[in-house]
Amino acid sequence: MSRPVRSVLYIPASKERALEKARDLPTDAIIFDLEDAVSPEEKDRARDLLAEELTAQDFGARLRIVRVNGLDTPWGAADLAVFAGHPGVDAVLVPKVNAPAVLDAVAAVVAKPLWAMLETAQGCLNAAAIAAHPRLEGMVMGTNDLAKELGARFRADRLPLIAGLGACVLAARAAGKVVVDGVYNAFKDEAGLRAECEQGRDMGFDGKTLIHPAQLAIANEVFAPSDAEVTLARRMIEAYRAARAQGQGVAVLDGRIVENMHVANATTILAKASAIAALAV
Template sequence: MMHPYRSVLYIPAARERALEKARDLAADAIIFDLEDAVAPEEKLRARDLLDAVLRRADYGARARIVRVNGLGTPWVEGDLAAFGAHPGVDAVLLPKVNGPADLDAVAGRVQAPLWAMMETAKGCLNAGAIAAHPRLEGMVMGTNDLAKELGARHRADRLPLLAALGACVLAARAEGRVIVDGVFNAFKDEAGLRAECEQGRDMGFDGKTLIHPAQLDIANEVFAPSEEEVALARRMIAAHAEARARGEGVAVLDGRIVENLHVASAEALIARAEAIAAQSIAAAAE
């Protein structure tokens, strides 16, 4: 059963209180951030702190992803040495991946699956090749850095970023990778967050990266199938099965055609709902 990634929360690795608090938050996954969220003078302390916390802390069913510093920085080698084979790490996230060669550069030092930050123009243009890398498990949109590189203006509809977002979703789906949307910066704007989550969900993203725990509930709600959607999916499967039993290739439900492709989508939606339910049960048992 697939692990859900509705809500992926960034936690600065230098903040011990935040690291401890994250154990009780309703996030599907946590990105422990050694890169942008940590000042240069704090990098080494943050690395040691995160190493110690991940060795002793229980984060339950939450996926534990460590974002290391980027290639070419003074800290990346130490980060890879510390977390490439760490028992408390489920994946290593590499910033500013421009192509598969960047993943090749770290793959030999990382036992866990690799994730790629998609936050450069070159990276988005090479999304297909990046997604096809044999060690890659997931992709994370870095919309702030991408907008900066593009010189794009902020718009609520994210029109300047849609080509890049769509290219990365296409690449992820072609290779069966997880793909998570970028952050919404105004964490007190619940309506804006909901609208952007709905846009990302409708585009095909698995979930959204978040910068504040207050954003978790909305992301978890929006990226989960509703009860009505699950009920409709079950009805579609049943209607199609009945049609096949009559020797017919398609069914009609509520005035709409139901074909094999609709059944496959319905089954995927139900599997997603079941994975989320299992995650919720595991969190409640902690």
Template sequence: MARPYRSVLYIPAANERAMEKARTLQADAIIFDLEDAVAPSEKATARDALARALKSDYGPRARIVRINALDSDWGRQDAAACAGFAGQVDAVLVPKVDGAAGLDRIAALLPDTPLWAMMETPQAMLNAAEIAAHPRLAGMVMGTNDLAKELNSRFRADRLPMQAGLGLCLLAARAHGKVIVDGVFNAFRDEHGLRAECEQGRDMGFDGKTLIHPAQLATANEVFAPTDAEIEMARRQIEAFEQAAAEGKGVAVVDGRIVENLHVATARATLDRAQAIAAMAG
């Protein structure tokens, strides 16, 4: 049963109160951020605060640490700290990954920790398949704010300028069996806009969405979970197909629609996802 990643919440590692509160939030995963959310003067303090926070119990939530780039003033110290967090973190998120070589450098420093990649540059989009194929990679995160900056694109509610990059990364992740979560929605008080973007990401095939505020959790958790109707349909499809198979037939019909092996595989995945979400809820 795969862990769900419907809601992946960024928490600044310099904010001890926020990290403590995150233990009670309904997030599937937490990204403890040592990079963009932490001022240069607070990098060392944030690293120390994170070390203390990770000694706490975060329950079933995945714990991911976003470090600074290795070529920055803080990246190697972040990596060294993460090497000491063995058993306390589920993955290290690497920023500005342009290709497999960037992951190789981190992998050598963190031999026992799964890696995730920030996909936030044009080069990353073009090398998405190479990055997704890396043997140490477990997940990918779309960095749509940085990507928009690099593309010199404008904001559109339909995210048309992002579609090529989003699609390339999704194809790569699915080809290599990796988790992939969508980028953030910046207007955290705009619930309607958030829901629309979550629905778009869900329909495209993303596993979930990265979030910048706890107020966004409920929407992401709802949108990226199977609905009661979808769960019921999945059960009916499986039952109908199994009955058809028992009768020597290769297909079944549910509500006037053909049900084949591929539909049953999707139905089973829907039920597995619902079960994993229920397990997260305790």
């Protein structure tokens, strides 16, 4: 089981206090943002500040992802020059990936694993080709930009975005890549956040991107296996093993059939629970 990404918190790279606080937050991953969260006049200072912080500070087991500016901007090439091989960076997040060629251009100068922002109609339509890129490890939904481009209205059920979200989940799963849901903007609305996290979890997302530390607890809870799920997974595995020992191909547990596919899913649940527990050590 790869490291969990239940919670992926955006941190503006220009905010020294936010960078300092991030070292102690219970987030599985941090996206250090040089793009949308940083004004044009702050871009150069933010780049230097982030490079220094990632060199000097320990962010523990958290996955450290840097979202750079696009190569079609005045800052993208300089961002890549600094973070292409930076020892404090686990991955580089490329914005507005519309096609694999965008990743090809970045991969030519970056040694780190790549992540891709899927935030345009074209990107969602090309999700399968993007997900199959050999240097790509993860995909992040940019739901605000996607909704804007689609001209979609806000709905709590996100129905206008479902086709794009689903296409990206399918692509990620087909290619064996991580895929993380977009942000929930109303950070004080806990009920709305929980509902959207549950929707994303049920669709197959590995976790959710977040804009405020107050959102961490709910995302971490929703995208982790519950105690009941862990208990049931263990019982399924035990029941199947007992059935196989008796020469049977399937088991029956609580009135339901347990086959090999259910055991595989149960094993995944236990591996995820174990990986999450290891983060707390």
